[in-house]
Amino acid sequence: MNWASWNDFFAMGGYALYVWGSFGVTLVLMVMEMLLLILRKRSLFGQLRRTLGARRVAQ
Amino acid sequence: MSAGTTATGPNRKRTQINWFKYSSPQTFFPLAAKLAPWFGAAAALLCLAGLYISFFVAPTDAQQGDAYRIIFIHVPAAWMSMFLYVVMAFWAGAGLVFNTRLSGMMASAIAPSGALMTFIALWTGALWGKPTWGTWWVWDARLTSELILLFLYFGFMALQAAIDDPRRADKAGAVLALTGVVNIPIIYFSVQWWNTLHQGSSVSMKSAPTMAATMFAGMIVMALGFWMYSIAVTLLRVRCIILERERRSDWVAQYARTLK
Numbered sequence: 001m002n003w004a005s006w007n008d009f010f011a012m013g014g015y016a017l018y019v020w021g022s023f024g025v026t027l028v029l030m031v032m033e034m035l036l037l038i039l040r041k042r043s044l045f046g047q048l049r050r051t052l053g054a055r056r057v058a059q
Numbered sequence: 060m061s062a063g064t065t066a067t068g069p070n071r072k073r074t075q076i077n078w079f080k081y082s083s084p085q086t087f088f089p090l091a092a093k094l095a096p097w098f099g100a101a102a103a104l105l106c107l108a109g110l111y112i113s114f115f116v117a118p119t120d121a122q123q124g125d126a127y128r129i130i131f132i133h134v135p136a137a138w139m140s141m142f143l144y145v146v147m148a149f150w151a152g153a154g155l156v157f158n159t160r161l162s163g164m165m166a167s168a169i170a171p172s173g174a175l176m177t178f179i180a181l182w183t184g185a186l187w188g189k190p191t192w193g194t195w196w197v198w199d200a201r202l203t204s205e206l207i208l209l210f211l212y213f214g215f216m217a218l219q220a221a222i223d224d225p226r227r228a229d230k231a232g233a234v235l236a237l238t239g240v241v242n243i244p245i246i247y248f249s250v251q252w253w254n255t256l257h258q259g260s261s262v263s264m265k266s267a268p269t270m271a272a273t274m275f276a277g278m279i280v281m282a283l284g285f286w287m288y289s290i291a292v293t294l295l296r297v298r299c300i301i302l303e304r305e306r307r308s309d310w311v312a313q314y315a316r317t318l319k
Contacts, residue, residue, distance in 0.1 A: 002119055009114070013125035018190050022129045022183040023110075026136070029175060030288065037295040044302045048315040051306075 082159045084301045085310045091294040091301075098291035105284030112277035129187040130274070135282035137180035139289055140208060141243050143173035147215075148240045151233035161297075163229030164304065166236060167219060168297035172289050174212035181205060192256055200249035201257035204242060211239040225304050 003009040012019040081087050113131035120127040147169040154162030184202065185195040196202065215232050222228035245252075250259045261270050305311050 002115065002117075012128070013119060015124060015126040015190055018126055018186045019128050022132055022186045025182055026132050026179050029179065033172070033175060033292055034295075037292065037299065040299045041295070041302075044299055044306075045318055048302070048306065048311065049318055052312070052315045052318075055312075 082157075082161050084161050084164065084305055085308075087161055088298060088301050088314075091298050095291050095294040095298075098287045098294065102284050102287035102291055105280055105287055109277055109281035109284050112273060112280060117273045117277050118271065123191055126187065126190045129183050131277050131281050133180060133183040133187060134278050135285040136176045136183065137205070138282055139285045140173060140177040140180050140205070141246060142286075143169055143176060143289060144208060144211070144236075144243060145240065147173055148233075148236040151229070151236040154229050155233045155237075160226075160304075161301075163225070163233070164297050164300045165293070166229070166232065167216075168293045168300055169289075170212055170216050170219075171296065172292050174209060174216070176285070176289070177205065177209040177212060181209065197256050199255040199257055200253040201246065201255050204246040204249050207242055208239075208246060211235075211242060215239075 010016060010020075081090055109131065113128055117128070117131075119125055147166050150162045150169065151166040153159065154166065181202075184205075188197075189195050215235050218235055219228040219232045222231055249255060250257055302311060
């Protein structure tokens with residue numbers, strides 16, 4: 001085990017800004033990419049449903 | 060083709076896999092939906108295992124202290140940034156040669172993820188450079204060529220976005236993507252060809268890695284995780300692109316009827 005305590009873990013031997021800045025930003029970006037794609041898919045499905053509804057009304 | 064069959068002529072039997080079956084957006088669309096969760100789950104498991112190794116198994120470095128732990132995302136992201144570009148250029152080129160619609164969609168689906176990986180490599184590189192080199196950025200060959208890679212991804216996306224007809228956008232993008240491939244060996248070999256502040260590679264095909272086995276293991280597991288993540292995200296994005304481009308087709312109208 002590398003760390004004596006959680007504080008020790010978060011301090012990262014004095015490099016907290018650099019290590020957590022790297023891992024944190026990477027995590028945020030990856031989660032954001034996933035979320036944006038899920039939202040994009042949802043809005044596309046919504047559009048498809050609306051155009052389908054419009055076609056049914058027109059028929 | 061079945062192995063060991065020498066019979067020729069009209070009577071020969073052979074099992075053939077129709078590789079082009081899934082080259083149509085219509086057949087690939089449901090396949091991508093089936094595959095994406097598996098790659099996503101693999102990505103999550105590998106990244107969690109990789110993070111565990113990165114922080115709890117790999118020891119503190121004698122010279123760099125804990126700052127070196129940035130390597131566990133910096134190197135996988137940098138590898139993926141180059142690999143994704145080659146895959147993107149491959150699909151773009153396949154689209155030019157075979158004129159298949161899905162190839163261009165695949166290239167467009169990979170570009171944003173490639174740009175993201177390039178950005179992560181540059182960002183973590185800057186955060187690693189500050190404590191170890193004393194600077195966020197230098198205009199050395201490795202860093203500059205990686206920055207050019209980011210601009211190539213942006214250029215590809217901007218060019219495609221600027222052309223209304225998707226098929227023409229694919230062709231123009233393909234020419235740009237294929238031209239940009241020349242940058243990949245430049246990035247890879249930059250640390251050998253020029254005197255750079257960036258260190259040489261710790262991992263090579265020819266010799267054992269010049270790092271502790273646990274550090275190497277963490278890097279490989281994280282790289283596999285990033286790879287699976289990229290595949291999952293690309294599949295999700297290509298599904299959106301397929302729907303956007305084919306929304307006026309009959310099969311999408313049929314598909315829309317199955318949505319609640």
